[in-house]
Amino acid sequence: MRCSQVVGPSRSEVIDAPDPSPGPGELLVRVTACGVCVSDRGVWGQPPVTEPLRLGHEVSGVVAAVGPGTYGWSVGERLTGMGGPGYADLVVMEAGNLLPLPAGVRDEEALGEPLACQGEAFARTPFRAHDRVAVVGLGYMGLGFLQLAHLTDPSALIGVDLIEGRRNLALALGATESYHPDQVPGGYRSSANTTFPLDGRCNVVVEATGSAKGLALASGLAAPDGTLVVLGYHASGPLNLDLSLWYRSVTIVNGYSDNRARRLDAMSRGLELIAQRRITFAPLITHRFSLNEVDAAFRLFEERPAGFLKAVIVP
Numbered sequence: 001m002r003c004s005q006v007v008g009p010s011r012s013e014v015i016d017a018p019d020p021s022p023g024p025g026e027l028l029v030r031v032t033a034c035g036v037c038v039s040d041r042g043v044w045g046q047p048p049v050t051e052p053l054r055l056g057h058e059v060s061g062v063v064a065a066v067g068p069g070t071y072g073w074s075v076g077e078r079l080t081g082m083g084g085p086g087y088a089d090l091v092v093m094e095a096g097n098l099l100p101l102p103a104g105v106r107d108e109e110a111l112g113e114p115l116a117c118q119g120e121a122f123a124r125t126p127f128r129a130h131d132r133v134a135v136v137g138l139g140y141m142g143l144g145f146l147q148l149a150h151l152t153d154p155s156a157l158i159g160v161d162l163i164e165g166r167r168n169l170a171l172a173l174g175a176t177e178s179y180h181p182d183q184v185p186g187g188y189r190s191s192a193n194t195t196f197p198l199d200g201r202c203n204v205v206v207e208a209t210g211s212a213k214g215l216a217l218a219s220g221l222a223a224p225d226g227t228l229v230v231l232g233y234h235a236s237g238p239l240n241l242d243l244s245l246w247y248r249s250v251t252i253v254n255g256y257s258d259n260r261a262r263r264l265d266a267m268s269r270g271l272e273l274i275a276q277r278r279i280t281f282a283p284l285i286t287h288r289f290s291l292n293e294v295d296a297a298f299r300l301f302e303e304r305p306a307g308f309l310k311a312v313i314v315p
Helices: 038-045 112-124 140-150 164-172 212-221 260-274 291-303
Strands: 003-009 011-016 026-035 058-066 078-082 090-094 098-100 134-136 156-160 177-179 201-207 222-230 251-256 288-289 312-313
Touching: 003 288, 003 291, 011 291, 026 078, 038 288, 038 291, 058 090, 078 260, 098 260, 112 140, 112 251, 134 140, 134 212, 140 156, 140 164, 140 201, 156 164, 156 212, 164 177, 201 212, 201 260, 212 222, 288 291, 291 312
Parallel strands: 134 156, 134 201, 156 177, 201 222, 222 251, 288 312
Antiparallel strands: 003 011, 026 058, 026 090, 026 312, 058 078, 078 098
């Protein structure tokens, strides 16, 4: 099989490797699509120098072989789930981390791992009908979550992003308003001295930027007794949160869970919603690359070309 591996800072190469074999409780998966995630960007840019590193954890594919003692799966079934390394023709994955893809759902439009993260964050968030909801950061994760929020029948669904194209797409996917961060109406923001309700502040605010500035803006949009959901990927280390969140009795929700059962449940609900055409990731997959182009896919996070949202590797 072919697989891509990182061999130096921001440099990958494709090698020929022996086909892996699935063990008990495992499947051999022929990869059909693997998403490029910002969480791997730092590893790609500064990899260990001791040995090559293989990446990719947003896998969809087809069962190529079933390991001994692994039940309920057949060769040829389409699937998605959590595991890797997925920048390869073949990958061995734990059967317990995988779910079948519904009929009519394209492989690249149902990447299980990010879908599980979005769905788990959604399940943790105390939505009520007619809430005011804001999503700060309209990338792949933010726009996916925005569609889930739209299903709760909010009175307002506000998208915030630096890029006009993303703001326009948010409106097409259910947002009622969209703003550049510098143009969010003043009545929507809290300051250090405002503890009284303002009509424009939101009951639920989702931060999906992974940046300190985005987190600060999202914190300011939260109404007293509201909820702030931290969905964005923040590299390890301390985060600064506005102390006025405590004085406004804002509940902070961590959008990530490492509990496999919860993530599988979230993934299952997400796949069902895609199959029912209630949410879609079709317009969010904007770039496709081969195994030989993994470095070009990662560079998109640095270059941010117009129209970029999500890249997938298609072996």
